[in-house]
Amino acid sequence: MLWNLRLFAMGMALLSLTACNSDAPGTPDDAASAASDFLSLLVERNADEAWTHLTPATRSVAYDDDQTAFAEDVQAADWSTFEWEIGQVTDYEISWGVNVIVEDQAVPSFLYQEGVAGTSEQFGVVLLVQLTDAGYMIAGPALDE
Numbered sequence: 001m002l003w004n005l006r007l008f009a010m011g012m013a014l015l016s017l018t019a020c021n022s023d024a025p026g027t028p029d030d031a032a033s034a035a036s037d038f039l040s041l042l043v044e045r046n047a048d049e050a051w052t053h054l055t056p057a058t059r060s061v062a063y064d065d066d067q068t069a070f071a072e073d074v075q076a077a078d079w080s081t082f083e084w085e086i087g088q089v090t091d092y093e094i095s096w097g098v099n100v101i102v103e104d105q106a107v108p109s110f111l112y113q114e115g116v117a118g119t120s121e122q123f124g125v126v127l128l129v130q131l132t133d134a135g136y137m138i139a140g141p142a143l144d145e
Contacts, residue, residue, distance in 0.1 A: 023091065023093040023094070024091050024092065024093055024094060024095055024096050024130075024131065025130075025131045025132065026096070026131035028089035028091070028096065029089075030131050030136075031089050031096030031098050031129040031131060031136075032086040032089050032098055034053075034098075034129045034131065034135070034136035034138075035086060035098035035100060035127045035129055035138075036084075036086055037136075038050060038053050038127065038129075038136070038138055039082075039084055039100065039127075041053070042074055042077075042079070042108075043079045043082060045074055045075055045079070047067075047070060047071035047074035047075065048067075048071065050070075050074065051067050051070055051071070053135070053136060053137055053138050054070075054116065054137065054138050054140075055130065055137045055138065055139045055140070057139070057140070058115070058116065058138065058139055058140040061115060061140060062114040062115040062116055062140055063114060070114075073108075073110040073114065074110075076110075077108035077110060078108065079108070081103070081105075081106040082102065082106045082107065082108065083102065083103075083106065084100045084101060084102040084124075084125070085100070085101040085102075086098060086099075086100060086101070087099035087100065087101045092128070094130065095128045095129060095130040095139055096128070096129045096130075096131070097126055097127075097128055097129075098126065098127045098128075098129050099120055099122070099125075099126055100117075100124060100125040100126070100127060101124055102124035102125050103124065107124060107125055111125065115140040115141065116138065116140060117138075117140075117141065118141030126141060128140070128141055
């Protein structure tokens with residue numbers, strides 16, 4: 001519930017600051033593709049590569065820079081019922097908010113509990129995607145990076 005409130009507050013603040021023109025690098029399609037790629041890495045239990053796509057601040061805050069703990073969460077999660085569809089993508093100036101439509105019961109709890117993803121009552125999961133020249137990074141929803 002706390003993550004819901006933090007994400008909502010952050011989203012409202014960012015939406016109020018967002019100009020009509022996109023300031024985030026890349027396009028909404030790029031952000032949607034990055035979110036889909038990250039989720040695929042998790043489902044495939046490719047924790048090492050997924051870890052490289054978390055921002056340094058997210059790694060630090062969510063896992064105290066402990067890649068092994070992240071890998072253990074990814075490996076222990078039940079991904080068998082986790083199916084998603086990319087929903088609305090929102091420009092948050094420096095990143096994209098990608099809404100991922102998924103049944104809430106199918107989402108492994110560590111994504112919310114550790115702060116890798118935010119929750120959305122309407123969609124299920126929200127990923128903050130930062131597009132860079134080198135690819136993409138996933139930022140935890142409570143982080144202001």
